Amino acid sequence: MSATATTTEAKPEMITFTEAFSRALHDAMEMDPTVIMLGEDIADEEGGGIFKVTKGLSTKFGGERVRTTPISEQAIVGAAIGASLAGMRPVAEIMLMNFITVPMDQIVNHAAKLRFMSGGQTHVPITIRTRTGAGAGTGGQHSDMLEAWFAHVAGMKVVTPSTPADAYGLLLGCIFDNDPCLFIEDQLTRTQTGPAPVKGEIIKLGKAHIAREGTDVSIVGYGRPIRDAMALAEKLTGEGISVEVVDLRTVSPMDTETVIKSVAKTGRAVVVHEAPRSFGCGAEIVARIQEALYGQLKAPVLRVASRDVTVPFSRVLEAEYLYKGADIEAAVRRTLDTGSRK
Amino acid sequence: MSTPTFTPQVLLEVWRKARQINLIDEKFRGLLRSGRLAAVYYSPRGQEILAAAMGVHLQPTDYLVTTYRGIHDQLAKGIPLKPLFAEYYAKATGACKGKGGPMHITHPETGVMVTTGIVGSGLPIANGLAWASQLKKDGRVTLVTFGDGASNIGAFHEALNMAGLWKLPVIFLCQNNLYGESSKYEKCTSVDHIGERAASYKMPGVTVDGNDAEAMWRASADAVARARAGEGPTLIEAKTFRFMGHYFGDPGAYIPKEEYEAHLAKDPMPKTRAAVLASGIATEADLEKYDAEVNAKIEEALQFAADSPFPDVGEIDIDVYGAAA
Numbered sequence: 001m002s003a004t005a006t007t008t009e010a011k012p013e014m015i016t017f018t019e020a021f022s023r024a025l026h027d028a029m030e031m032d033p034t035v036i037m038l039g040e041d042i043a044d045e046e047g048g049g050i051f052k053v054t055k056g057l058s059t060k061f062g063g064e065r066v067r068t069t070p071i072s073e074q075a076i077v078g079a080a081i082g083a084s085l086a087g088m089r090p091v092a093e094i095m096l097m098n099f100i101t102v103p104m105d106q107i108v109n110h111a112a113k114l115r116f117m118s119g120g121q122t123h124v125p126i127t128i129r130t131r132t133g134a135g136a137g138t139g140g141q142h143s144d145m146l147e148a149w150f151a152h153v154a155g156m157k158v159v160t161p162s163t164p165a166d167a168y169g170l171l172l173g174c175i176f177d178n179d180p181c182l183f184i185e186d187q188l189t190r191t192q193t194g195p196a197p198v199k200g201e202i203i204k205l206g207k208a209h210i211a212r213e214g215t216d217v218s219i220v221g222y223g224r225p226i227r228d229a230m231a232l233a234e235k236l237t238g239e240g241i242s243v244e245v246v247d248l249r250t251v252s253p254m255d256t257e258t259v260i261k262s263v264a265k266t267g268r269a270v271v272v273h274e275a276p277r278s279f280g281c282g283a284e285i286v287a288r289i290q291e292a293l294y295g296q297l298k299a300p301v302l303r304v305a306s307r308d309v310t311v312p313f314s315r316v317l318e319a320e321y322l323y324k325g326a327d328i329e330a331a332v333r334r335t336l337d338t339g340s341r342k
Numbered sequence: 343m344s345t346p347t348f349t350p351q352v353l354l355e356v357w358r359k360a361r362q363i364n365l366i367d368e369k370f371r372g373l374l375r376s377g378r379l380a381a382v383y384y385s386p387r388g389q390e391i392l393a394a395a396m397g398v399h400l401q402p403t404d405y406l407v408t409t410y411r412g413i414h415d416q417l418a419k420g421i422p423l424k425p426l427f428a429e430y431y432a433k434a435t436g437a438c439k440g441k442g443g444p445m446h447i448t449h450p451e452t453g454v455m456v457t458t459g460i461v462g463s464g465l466p467i468a469n470g471l472a473w474a475s476q477l478k479k480d481g482r483v484t485l486v487t488f489g490d491g492a493s494n495i496g497a498f499h500e501a502l503n504m505a506g507l508w509k510l511p512v513i514f515l516c517q518n519n520l521y522g523e524s525s526k527y528e529k530c531t532s533v534d535h536i537g538e539r540a541a542s543y544k545m546p547g548v549t550v551d552g553n554d555a556e557a558m559w560r561a562s563a564d565a566v567a568r569a570r571a572g573e574g575p576t577l578i579e580a581k582t583f584r585f586m587g588h589y590f591g592d593p594g595a596y597i598p599k600e601e602y603e604a605h606l607a608k609d610p611m612p613k614t615r616a617a618v619l620a621s622g623i624a625t626e627a628d629l630e631k632y633d634a635e636v637n638a639k640i641e642e643a644l645q646f647a648a649d650s651p652f653p654d655v656g657e658i659d660i661d662v663y664g665a666a667a
Contacts, residue, residue, distance in 0.1 A: 036477065064477060070507065075466045075500035082470020082484075085455050086405070088477070090470070105497075109460050110467065118448035119439030120661040122455065154662050178664035253663065 013196040017189055020164035020197065021053045021129070024171035025091065027200060029061050032089060035175060036065045038076055039093025039129075043068040050095055051131060051190065073102035080126040081111050081180075089175055090126050097132030097184065098141045111180035112155035127174040131185040133224060133274065134311045134322050138187075143311040145223075145275035150182050151252035151284070157205055158251040160184040162226035164194040169203030170249060177205050186224045208255035210262065214244035217332055218262040220285055221272040222248040225304070228325040229272065232332065243332065251281055259285065260292045267298035268335040272328055277305035299338035302331040346563050348556045350623035352398065356555045357618045358632060359394035363414045364611055365636050366423075369644070370413075370430070374590050381430050381444050385586035386414035389517055391610040392552030392580040393418040395559040396485065396515060399566040400453070405471045405484040407456045407464040410445040411584075415487050420452045423643035433650035440653045441661065461522075462495030464488060465514065469501050472510035476572075483569040487515045491522025493536045499543075502577065506543035509574035513565045516577065517552065519584040524596045540577035552580025553610035555617065585609070 015023070028035045037057065041050055046068050048055025058066035069076050073094060080090035094100045100107070107128070115123040134143040150156045157179050161167035167185070174181035211226060212233050219229040226247045233243035246262050248254060263269045269289055271282040282303045289301050304327045312318050367387055373379035386393070389411075397418025400406075408415040416426065421437070429436030430444050437449045445459040455471060458464045468486035475482040492498055493516055505512050516536045520527045533539060540547025546568070550561040558580060565576035583605040587594040594602070618624055624632075 067508075070500070070503055072500035072504060074497045075469065075504040078463070078466020078497065078501065079470035079473055079504065082407075082455075082467040082472070083474040083477075084470070085467070086471050086474030086478075088474050105460055105463055106466060110456070110458065110463060114448075114456065115664065116661045117438060117442035117446040118661075119437070119441045121438065121448050121450050123664055157663075 014193040015164050015196045016191050016193050017161075017164050017167050017185065018051060018053055018191065020167035021171060021185060022055065023197070023199075024168045024175070025054060025057060026060070028091070028172055028175045029057060029065065031200070032176070034088045035091065036067075036083065036088050037091045037093070038067045038069050038079060040069055040071055040076075040095050042066060042093055049093065053129075053185075054093070073099055074106055077103035077106040077111065077128065080128070081106060081114070081124055084124045084126045085114070085122050091175060092126060092128050094128055094130040096142050097130045097146055098144050100128070100130055100146065107150070107156070107180070108153050112153045115179070116155060123178055124180045125178045127171070127181045127183055129171070129183045129185060131187050133187040133189075134306065134318060135188045137313060137315060137318065139313040140310040145184070145273070147182070147184060147251050148275060148279065148281045151281055155179065157181040157253065158184070159205060159249065160186070160223040160251060161249065162211070162223055162247050165197040166203060166209070166247075166249060168197035169201055170205070172202040173205045176202060181205070184223065189224055189227065192227075203249065205250045206253055206255060207249065208258035209247045209249050210258070211245040211247045212243065214242040214266065216242045216266055217268040217270060217335055218244045218246055218259075218266045219270050219272060219328065219332065220246045220248070220259055220262070222251050224274055225272040225323065225328070228328055232325060232329050236332070241332070241336065254285070254288070256288050256292075259289065263289050263293055264296060267296060269301045270304060270328060270331040270335060271301060272304040272323065274306055274323060276308045277303060278308045280305055299335040302335055304328050304331050346560075348559055350621035352559065353555060353614075353621055354618055354623045355398050356391065356394045356559060357614055359397050359418050360390040360611065360614065361632065362636050363390040363393065363417045365633065366417065366640060367413070369640055371586070371590065379430065381432070382410075383444060383590035384411035384588070385584070385590060386411055387585040388583045388605070388609070389414055389519060389552070391555050391614055392517060392558045392582055395555050396562040398559070399562050400483070400485060402452055404482050405453050405455050405468070405475075407458070407468040407471065407484065407486040408454070409457065409461070409464060409488055410459045411489065412447065412457050412487065413444075416447055416449070416454050416457070419454055421447070421449045421454050422452070423639060424646045425449060427643045427647040428650050431647040431650065432652065433647055434653040434657070435646070435650040439657060441657065462488060462492040462497040465492070465501035466497050466504075468512050468514075469505050469508075469510055472505070472512040473508065475511055476508070481570060482511070483566055484512045485515060486512060487517060489522060490516060490518040490520065490527055490531060490536060492516070493539060494522075494530055502540070502543040502545070502575070505575040506545045509572065511569035511572065512575045513569055514575060514577045516579045517582055518579050519582050521584065521588070521597070523588050526596070535579055537577060537579040543577075545575045545577055547577045547579070549579045549581065552582040553608060553613070555610070555614050582610075
């Protein structure tokens with residue numbers, strides 16, 4: 001926490017993603033006594049979490065509200081569900097996204113469905129925080145983006161931020177939402193910085209964000225690739241290419257309206273995500289665009305994603321696996337080369 | 343704690359709860375056989391006494407997490423008949439508006455919080471309910487029921503470990519009816535008694551004859567008192583037997599005839615009825631009068647369910663997500 005008296009208006013306070021996650025958790029606990037946390041190593045005795053996101057919370061709010069658990073992902077998510085049925089707002093940490101394969105039954109069969117199956121008598125306002133992302137050499141079982149699995153389950157909300165300020169606002173959005181939310185934190189960008197959020201400012205879920213306005217082509221995505229898209233948009237300005245960047249923020253349920261509005265304006269779209277290409281969320285985004293805008297599109301909608309293989313360990317192979325900024329640029333140029341720019 | 347007394351009055355109370363379950367189960371099986379009810383159904387026949395002997399210790403505010411074979415637990419917890427039956431009939435007036443069905447009965451007003459169709463999944467959720475009670479200090483206990491098969495699933499072990507560590511006010515009630523789906527207990531479970539498994543999780547493990555009203559009532563009293571006093575969880579293994587197979591229509595060919603008949607000879611319902619009469623707390627006429635009263639309530643609730651409308655198709659889009667927070 002680096003807010004100091006010397007911070008001037010011209011130079012906004014910059015914070016990392018990790019700091020943003022921490023502040024959101026802290027402020028949520030301060031705002032609402034029903035916010036409780038559980039997960040592996042999260043209490044201060046164990047170091048405040050492997051990524052230090054929960055550091056300080058158990059000391060400040062007590063071990064009753066911030067509990068380190070055994071390595072028992074089914075028990076973690078189940079306990080979060082049960083406590084939420086009794087009126088709490090639990091935040092469960094699943095250390096890495098690949099570990100979420102263990103409590104899938106709790107998430108898919110219970111968290112997502114109890115509201116519907118009970119006819120609305122109960123609901124499950126839990127947040128599952130998890131971390132992932134390829135590019136750090138963590139190999140096949142510590143890097144996957146599995147968001148499409150959860151986006152495919154009615155009742156779940158899937159959220160991932162592309163800036164520290166969004167990280168703060170969206171995490172608060174998840175905690176105070178009345179449905180089960182999966183909040184994905186990117187492990188590669190955790191030390192990157194951005195302007196600090198306003199304390200207590202919640203970003204409501206279900207609304208996409210026009211991260212940058214443009215007129216020639218829309219780049220639609222979420223999470224880390226939005227940062228690549230923003231850099232690319234800046235770069236292409238010099239060539240007179242105007243790129244609009246649509247950050248879904250909430251992957252599911254998806255804000256189709258904002259996406260369609262953007263692509264209706266630009267006539268071109270490139271859809272991007274880090275997860276493997278096939279059967280990913282990108283396919284759903286493309287389908288919705290063509291369903292709404294067939295006949296108005298100036299070029300086929302293209303997808304940029306990672307390769308359909310297991311995330312490899314070797315840096316050389318991992319780089320080959322991952323989508324690249326250059327892929328987004330190539331796709332943007334291809335859509336622009338199709339048909340007339342006007 | 344002082345040892346509670348199993349009085350004839352308590353025996354009668356257990357009998358009445360169990361008999362209500364028994365009469366409803368008989369009615370449902372008749373309706374299913376004649377085609378007047380079309381629903382998935384997992385009969386609790388044989389497990390009535392254990393549910394009732396536990397149920398009499400619980401308050402409406404206590405929580406229950408049960409399974410697809412859970413109608414006896416739900417009734418013992420006090421769920422009213424009309425919304426229960428209407429849910430079986432898939433009607434809009436059902437507890438879950440016809441959207442959950444028999445395997446997902448929910449009725450928070452009587453503490454029926456979750457009914458799951460996934461073996462073993464209820465235990466981790468029960469911990470969460472109990473954790474909330476521990477945090478709020480609201481004095482509630484959570485009962486989670488499951489079969490012998492569930493004790494072989496990972497979630498059972500994760501949940502018992504966490505409950506033991508956190509001293510949660512939860513009661514794990516394993517209804518060991520000796521068969522997991524079509525497989526015999528001995529073929530799938532490595533210990534002689536599931537109660538032994540508690541030793542791994544620093545909690546009392548009690549193996550009891552679930553078909554013995556008094557023994558089951560005592561085991562339940564201890565577990566509920568322990569949970570309510572903040573002393574932590576208990577694993578109760580109630581030995582029992584299910585007479586109607588895994589699902590309604592299960593021919594049960596995997597159960598040897600002699601074994602079945604041996605269990606039938608120990609059927610807890612006639613045994614408990616005889617005990618009630620022998621205690622002098624009620625006469626044959628009293629029990630018949632009670633049956634008639636329950637049957638009248640059953641008929642009334644069935645009529646309500648039959649007369650109720652199906653859900654409006656627009657209901658499909660409701661309760662997927664809540665209103666924006």
